[in-house]
Amino acid sequence: MRDLFTALPDDPAPPLADGYLDRVLVRGRRSVRRRRIGTAAAWTAVVLAFAALLVPVVPQAERPAAPARRPSVPDHFAGYSTLTSTVERSAPGRAIAMYTYGNGELFNMFQPLVVGADKDTYRRVGAVEERDKPQSLLSPDGTRVLVGERRGETTDLLLVDLTTGDRRSIDLGASFEVRLLAWSPDGRYVALGAAVTDPSQGQPDSAEYDALRHGTLRLLDLSTGRSTAVPSVRSPFAAAFAPDGARVAVQSAQEVHLLDLLGTEQAVVPVGAGRGLVARAGWSADGRFLATVPWDGTAVEDGTFLTENAQVTFVPIAAGTPAPPPVADVVRLLGWRDPDHMIAATADAQGRLSLNELTLSSGDRRVLSRFDTGMTCEFHLQHCQVTDLQLATGLLADLGTRAAESADHGPWPWALRAVAALPLAGLVLLYFLLRRRRS
Amino acid sequence: MRDEQEFVEYVRARMPVLRRLAYRLCGQWAAADDLVQECLVALYRHWRKAAAAESVDAYVRAILVHAYLAERRRPWARRVQPAAEVPVPAMSPPGIEDRVDVRAALGRLTRGQRAVLVLRYWEDLDVAQTAAALGCSPGTVKSQTSYAMAALRRLLGGDAS
Numbered sequence: 001m002r003d004l005f006t007a008l009p010d011d012p013a014p015p016l017a018d019g020y021l022d023r024v025l026v027r028g029r030r031s032v033r034r035r036r037i038g039t040a041a042a043w044t045a046v047v048l049a050f051a052a053l054l055v056p057v058v059p060q061a062e063r064p065a066a067p068a069r070r071p072s073v074p075d076h077f078a079g080y081s082t083l084t085s086t087v088e089r090s091a092p093g094r095a096i097a098m099y100t101y102g103n104g105e106l107f108n109m110f111q112p113l114v115v116g117a118d119k120d121t122y123r124r125v126g127a128v129e130e131r132d133k134p135q136s137l138l139s140p141d142g143t144r145v146l147v148g149e150r151r152g153e154t155t156d157l158l159l160v161d162l163t164t165g166d167r168r169s170i171d172l173g174a175s176f177e178v179r180l181l182a183w184s185p186d187g188r189y190v191a192l193g194a195a196v197t198d199p200s201q202g203q204p205d206s207a208e209y210d211a212l213r214h215g216t217l218r219l220l221d222l223s224t225g226r227s228t229a230v231p232s233v234r235s236p237f238a239a240a241f242a243p244d245g246a247r248v249a250v251q252s253a254q255e256v257h258l259l260d261l262l263g264t265e266q267a268v269v270p271v272g273a274g275r276g277l278v279a280r281a282g283w284s285a286d287g288r289f290l291a292t293v294p295w296d297g298t299a300v301e302d303g304t305f306l307t308e309n310a311q312v313t314f315v316p317i318a319a320g321t322p323a324p325p326p327v328a329d330v331v332r333l334l335g336w337r338d339p340d341h342m343i344a345a346t347a348d349a350q351g352r353l354s355l356n357e358l359t360l361s362s363g364d365r366r367v368l369s370r371f372d373t374g375m376t377c378e379f380h381l382q383h384c385q386v387t388d389l390q391l392a393t394g395l396l397a398d399l400g401t402r403a404a405e406s407a408d409h410g411p412w413p414w415a416l417r418a419v420a421a422l423p424l425a426g427l428v429l430l431y432f433l434l435r436r437r438r439s
Numbered sequence: 440m441r442d443e444q445e446f447v448e449y450v451r452a453r454m455p456v457l458r459r460l461a462y463r464l465c466g467q468w469a470a471a472d473d474l475v476q477e478c479l480v481a482l483y484r485h486w487r488k489a490a491a492a493e494s495v496d497a498y499v500r501a502i503l504v505h506a507y508l509a510e511r512r513r514p515w516a517r518r519v520q521p522a523a524e525v526p527v528p529a530m531s532p533p534g535i536e537d538r539v540d541v542r543a544a545l546g547r548l549t550r551g552q553r554a555v556l557v558l559r560y561w562e563d564l565d566v567a568q569t570a571a572a573l574g575c576s577p578g579t580v581k582s583q584t585s586y587a588m589a590a591l592r593r594l595l596g597g598d599a600s
Contacts, residue, residue, distance in 0.1 A: 001556075001560050001588060002560045002563070004541060004560070005541075005556075005557075005560040005561040006560075008541055008542070008561070010459055010462065010463070011462075011468075013455065013458055013459070013462070013468065014468050016454070016458075016472065017472070020472070020476070021447065021450060021451070023476070024450070024476055024479045024480060024483065025443070025447070025483070027476070027480045027483075028446075028479070028480045028482075028483025028484060029483075031480050031481075031483065031484050032483070032484055035484060
């Protein structure tokens with residue numbers, strides 16, 4: 001075989017084309033440049049991918065405190081998103097609103113959300129989701145959420161810091177069935193109803209309901225963790241702190257007890273039959289009236305869809321004081337801007353929920369924001385519903401409305417990030433494989 | 440820049456050898472020059488690695504053979520076409536028909552078979568050198584050589600030995 005090839009003389013080589021080597025050099029330099037750019041791009045992509053994966057792991061305690069700008073609500077709240085992250089993974093900063101959003105017709109897809117007071121950040125409160133039957137309060141300054149349990153006795157409450165994502169356990173000192181009622185304007189005290197499970201009643205279905213029926217009032221000092229029992233106030237249904245924070249109004253049956261923070265009763269204000277104190281926001285901004293809504297003596301508002309309007313009436317604290325006229329068509333009274341303006345949720349004839357500023361003297365209404373209650377929940381099979389709506393009542397005096405921007409729902413869930421990172425990793429791997437083959 | 444000067448000096452010195460190997464693989468000078476250009480661009484990219492290799496010639500030969508074989512894996516970019524038919528000059532010198540027969544038969548082999556025969560018998564490389572150029576084991580070189588020779592014999596009507 002070798003002889004056969006040896007006998008094959010090569011044809012004489014033609015001269016090389018003009019500029020052959022120059023073209024080689026030009027192409028070689030271009031190839032080197034492309035390779036460097038490609039390598040840099042690949043490494044940049046890798047670094048960015050890892051950064052995107054790792055950033056949420058970085059402790060967020062060093063985040064700056066809430067900015068000192070005017071708090072506001074978006075002119076419309078963002079629609080439902082299954083990708084919304086949690087407060088614990090990505091702290092949103094101070095919140096203007098907290099509500100439960102979604103539907104549970106086919107699947108339980110309710111989300112306990114907080115909405116930023118300074119920008120359009122939406123986060124789920126993980127501590128609420130972790131509880132079996134949660135109940136929660138948003139602090140008046142919008143920086144904390146207090147989380148309790150509705151089912152059975154509990155020995156502690158969870159305090160979630162919205163500016164850092166950290167959570168702290170508040171030991172109750174004993175085991176109680178608890179119903180969270182109201183948070184004082186200075187953020188120090190929380191009024192709650194507490195009951196010890198009565199074994200004769202069997203397994204409690206709702207601690208909240210037991211605390212309502214059999215419980216007594218307790219005033220919890222969050223700064224020390226100690227709570228003061230006020231046994232004289234039994235079966236507390238609703239509570240609201242006075243604007244100056246020095247007193248608390250607590251409804252028991254058809255009477256509202258006015259107490260100082262040591263639990264000393266200062267006055268009792270009767271409310272009409274079938275009326276109940278507005279939870280959390282029932283004390284007017286000038287401290288002269290108590291706001292009431294219809295109440296059948298047993299029902300609690302938590303967990304009910306905010307769709308039905310009712311009439312708010314006012315009861316003067318001091319006898320002889322003329323009360324403001326009733327305000328009709330209010331779903332929830334949420335707080336006060338000043339003595340003449342209150343913030344309330346209302347619903348139109350189609351059940352669409354909005355946030356309004358209501359003027360007591362003139363009866364004027366101004367829409368501040370709207371909720372998306374369209375067919376976008378449960379994979380676009382059900383209407384989205386809002387329940388348990390609360391506002392950061394301490395931020396309402398200066399509240400503005402901002403144009404809603406692209407909603408910040410926080411980092412994607414880990415599983416989804418991993419899935420999204422796979423194609424990127426594949427591209428990087430493919431690039432290196434191709435480069436290796438070419439070289 | 441110094442690397443580029445060394446590269447240019449090397450290419451100028453070894454260009455005839457590279458063109459000859461490329462021609463033996465491709466069977467056409469135009470295709471051979473394209474193949475050499477592909478090889479030299481890759482060599483430019485990896486010149487430092489090549490210059491540090493034990494044998495620069497062996498390194499470059501491997502690049503060139505890989506570029507030749509890679510063309511069969513790139514159906515969308517076939518720039519180097521093996522000669523399917525070798526034109527016979529009008530004035531044929533003595534023995535020219537035999538040479539044409541062998542080259543025509545080579546052109547009908549697969550690229551892998553053609554490469555292994557060219558390297559082993561035309562470039563006179565041993566099994567280890569051929570394996571290094573092809574990027575395979577010596578055992579594979581031996582088996583592929585055997586298959587290629589059998590194929591060439593069939594194409595030449597059993598005369599090759």
